[in-house]
Amino acid sequence: MTTETFHPDHLKPGDMVGTWRIVESLGSGTFGHAFKAERDGAFFTLKMAVRPAPELPQETSEKTLEERQVDGRMYHEAAILMANTSHPGLPHLREVGRWPHSTKDYFYFVTDFVPGGPFHAWRAQVRPTAAQLVDVFIEVVRAVARLHRRGVLIRDFKSEHVIINPEDNKPVLVDLGSAWLPGGSTLTVGLAPGTPHALPPECIAFIRQGAWREGARFNADATGDLYQVGVFMYEALTDGWPFNPRLTKDELLVAIETVVPRAPHHINPEVPESLSRITLKLLEKRPEDRYPSAEALLQALWEAAKERSTPAWKVPVELPPEGPAPATLEELEERRLQKREAERRAQEAQKEPPEELSREQAVEQLSFLTREIHGQLQLADEEAARRKRRWRRIGGGAGALLLGLVLFVAWQVWRTPVPASPAVSEKGNPFVSTVRNSRPVRATIAWLCTTFSVGCAAPQVRPMSEACPQEALRSMDERRLFSGAHSVAVVIDINQPGWASQQGVYRPGPIVSKVVKGVFDSNPLPEGTLLYGQLWTEGLTKEGEPAVMGRYTEVLLPDGVRFPVCFVLADPHTGLFKTFESKPGEVILPRESSAFPVRYWP
Template identity: 30%
Template sequence: MTKPAGPQAPRSGEVLGRWRLCGRAGRGSFGTVFRAELTAEPSTQAALKVARGPDDPRFAREAHLLATASSPHLPRLLDKGEWCSQDGFCYPYVVMQWVEGMPLYAVRNERALTNAFAARVLCHVARALAELHRLGGMHRDVKGDNILVSPEGDAVLVDLGASWHAGANPLTDTSIPPGTEAYRSPELLRFRRRYRRKPDAHYQSHPSDDLYALGVTAYRLVTGTYPAPLTDADTSSVEPPPFLSPSELATVSPELEKLILQVLSKDKEKRGSAAELAQSLEEVATRVGATPIEASPSVVDTEKTERPGPRRRPKAPAWLPWVSIGVGVGGILVLFGVVLYPPQPSRPWIAEGWEAHPPPSVTPDAGVGEEAVVSVVQAPRMPSAASVLGLPMPKAPLPGQKKPPCSKRSEREALGACWTVLKVDPPCEKEGYELDGLCVRASFDAPRQPTSEQP
């Protein structure tokens, strides 16, 4: 089991290889980012990301892709190495160019958004993805927090901690790759639903997964909200996704909206390639001009503006089964009561917090996560959805938890411990943790029975 970096973690002022740490810029699930300077040339500034666990393979993946990539929209790799603490553990680190910028969603809140600006920024991200895909790699965690925008409007795609390339060793033993839940593609969700009880099945990531995640990012950028999470029925049907078109919520140009909906298609073949998308976005950026993206006039001061996102599917009222029973047994009085005192319609669901439709999970799965690389400016935090999906998986086994081998057929192995699969499907709510689309609870060894009578 990976031992996390403890109090011996590097601090500002320490020297790692050729680099002196000047101050911490951010921290995530698997890495801590420092602003660093070259000891021989202090004017050379860089972002140094050091692992929070020893021998973390994420850093080798990131270094490999950044070393071979050639794109102004990906950070340049300057160095790599290992920092060994006093406790004898060694932690890999990578050194990248320092990018002055703000996370994409924070930029949206700081400046007036136009169709040309949105298309240009998205074009830059698509070009970064096209370069990774050309090298046979994938980012696998495209989202607004991993896109930095400079004051000049140039976008850089950062944090390749969850990335993949041919020949890379697996990061986890789970059936689906790392990533952020709200940005999962329909085909990945379909795989998880179909093979959720087959722990040996593993999803093979595809460039189309990156494109779908970019589509979610684009939708969030221009509308201020996320598209509705896809349900099992949504991923298995051929109907259009169950969310409003961007132009129903904001003044998005038809050309830009067409491209956003294209990469949000449930048919991965219709998304095209990142290179084709980048070319189309560049053409759109030159045509649409600086037309502002604002809340659509047709929905201002309406329920759509107050509660952006998909319309709820109608559900049968709770009183209908009782009416049916009343009819079946000749309950005329029941029906008469319903006519006299009709049930009041329930209030539509309204999400808590500033997001109308927060993603099912915003817990970062790789790299620096919500705290974007090389930026101290933070995007607004989204409300936790733990109450919807259940408890987030812990980073390590619980005290006293059963260790492998897991003897029961109903148990799964993860994080070096055993987990009992519950007979409920997500959302787990308070029933337990969610693991690969299953609801699980920590397994504990039964207490030993006494070998003699009490004295």
């Protein structure tokens, strides 16, 4: 295996990207790596896609699909900034390009550098008053309103994407890669990438319906953005979230759909009640019960800000040392009434006839569907043509070969003794179990799936348990990889670096992970080591839940030494749980996990 000579992860201070000199790394996001750059004595932010476009002919559908996933989100962000570059509240776009080759490889764009840090860091340092917070809220909503007027939906708004300039305490919105813009390509099936505990209730309903499994897309609108602005304001006023992100998947979904969060002014007596009520209205379960537009929210904030000259608005909005205030009987009764009213409105809404589309909406939907259908037909035609050429190459001998393989499978089943047990066990049909656990049969099925794409019950066949090769065992024993704290912390995909708390989207197939500094000082592999392996994402379970398995067979040390190994991802026995947002072929996992050396493949 070989590694890329140039990669955004390898850029260091002093390197040049075009005319821009790298000063320092600013961190990694979902699909990009951000750097502080310098030119002519001024500082800028350079954001680069973490994966290059593949080396495929420009006219192929694979090229189009890969580019949509690799660079599409950054294209969106650059296009949004270009269309709104003169507006305050957004970074000013300076340049777009590719590196190191000007017409291929890694897409990047450059904006003015925004000094300061994310909102939550500013809040902890400044300890803002209610008057200062409402100023930030107003500027944020102004920027959101400008985007909405141009038809842009943010879809993943959160405090980490709000940078506060310490010179004037003005917010700037960054990381718009998940945004939807009119006329832009559709990058996702189902929901856009987002933060689970900040998903609006209508997104949870869409997940429960399961239509996304058939390729349906969630129709986002402005009220979803406003809900996430409400989550942002709730965090600003309480230093917490409406719904605890540490809840289990099922608990979190139920809470978002049904639980009315505590009012911020009940949690923190320093919060003005007017700001608290605005926040709760943004967090209403039904979109129609929130503010109808960002302009309406802006008007409500202006009305509330009229109180800013009062003493209550001039003290820091922070929790007392003893923590959140306990709930009173009056608060509990108020929340009960709020829930009853929400249920009543929901029941009334179910009785109302569906609203008819306006002529403009109907035309817009028809145009969208026409483009989508045309694209799907074109991809289907190309796929059919490829398959036809493929089968022609196979020739007439394929039929006989397949027949021989089927007979071989039947022979293996016949010769495998079936235990004397009831016809149906608690795990299902014994015949199916016997076939799937027969190593020769599984190997044959795997070969059939890989070679002919036929006879496959799932996109992947689970890797077989077997002993680690002797050469790999010798290499690991020589380097004492089984002694002490033998697990290593890794970024799962070198092309998706980021913080441990962030998530990435992964596909089955080859994968390159990178060792990062872990909890233990006795890390058996040095930081920066690359692990080469394979990821399986379908047809696997862990404790009854969908899971992922990763195996690494080769290591490349920072000094260039390469040797075989047997490492597994996350757990030496059972693999890694999928997150509930995952979909077939694209699993969502934390960006960082652990890898363990093993003597026997699980």
